[in-house]
Amino acid sequence: MKVFSYIGLTILLFLSYPSLSQDINSDIEAKIFQESNGEFITIKAFAINKTINNHSLRFVLTITDKEVSEKAATPEKEEGRFILAPDERKELASVFRNVDPTQRTILLLLLYDEEDQMVGKDRIVLNGPENVDPTKLIIEAKNAISEDLSNAGEDGYVGLVGIVTEDTKTKPGRDFYRMYKQAYDNDKINGQQIVAVKEILAFGINTKLQVLVEGELIFEFFVNPRAGYLDQMVDAAIDRTNRYFQFIKKRGDNYVKRY
Structure with missing residues (x-):
């Protein structure tokens, strides 16, 4: 009887231990996104x-930056600390890195609740996993940069094309x-x-979605959960975006902002 009592007590302790019973990223998800234009990389947590x-x-x-040849x-x-509202997706930090094939950057994002229990985790490695041949990474990075430079103007400026932030x-906003x-991306707009x-608060509990180009409002609408409504708004927003970029191109002035 004592043996079974010990076994039962062990199982009870195992199931009640928070770190073992809690699923990482099930309720609160940690996510690291990256975007590269061939010259530098933007990472957002x-x-x-x-x-x-x-x-x-x-x-x-x-954030761990190290040379490819370094071991540590x-x-x-x-x-x-921060408060996360229901169905919210919040940016916690942003990091910028130059494309450097000799440097490997490891990013680890951990989220903890009020009891300091881990609830979310994500990890990425820039310049590939540990077993990637560094020589291959160097060649790929150089080719990407060379392609961008070949499309640059006479002053060597490489534009930030195709960036959408x-x-x-809300979930409809993210959708x-x-x-x-x-x-x-499918329409290959690639605006400079x-x-x-x-998404901004509107009347009452409603929200409004806006599409802006360099801070200039080109399209907006009130969020509506009706089926198919978002599809219609996406089509309208893309059409307006295309026409706006065509207007800028026809205008022929030096509109592009350089950073």
Whole structure:
């Protein structure tokens, strides 16, 4: 009898231990996104709330830069506390890195709840996994940069083409951004101005989605959950975006902002 009692107690302790019973990224997801234009890489860390509750959380973003040939390096840390609303996707930090085939960057994002239990985790390695041949990485990076430079102007300026940023607050907002970005890429618009999809509060509890080019509003609408409505708005927004970029091109002035 004592043997079975010990076994039962062990199983009970195992099931009640928080770190073993809790699924990472199930309710709160940690996500690291990256975007490259061949010259530099933009990395953004996000927390995504998959529940209908508010959460008080803490994040730790660890960034380790090291030469490909190095075995170890001293990591940098960025951390802070934040509140995540229901169904919210919040940007926690952004990092910029030059495309450098001799340098490998490892990013680790961890999310903790009020009891300091890990609830979210994501990790990416820039310049490939540990077993990638560094010589191949160097060749690929050089080819990407050479292609961009061949398309540059006489002054050697390489434009930031095809950049679409997101600042949404609800699931319909995120769905619109995803659909808009996919249509934008499929149509190969590749505008030299940065396009922003932004969601703002409107009357009551409604929200409004806006599409802006370099801060100039070109399209907006109130969010409506009706089936097929987002598809119509995406088509209209893409049409307006195409016409706006054609207008800029025909204008023939030096509109492009350089950074």
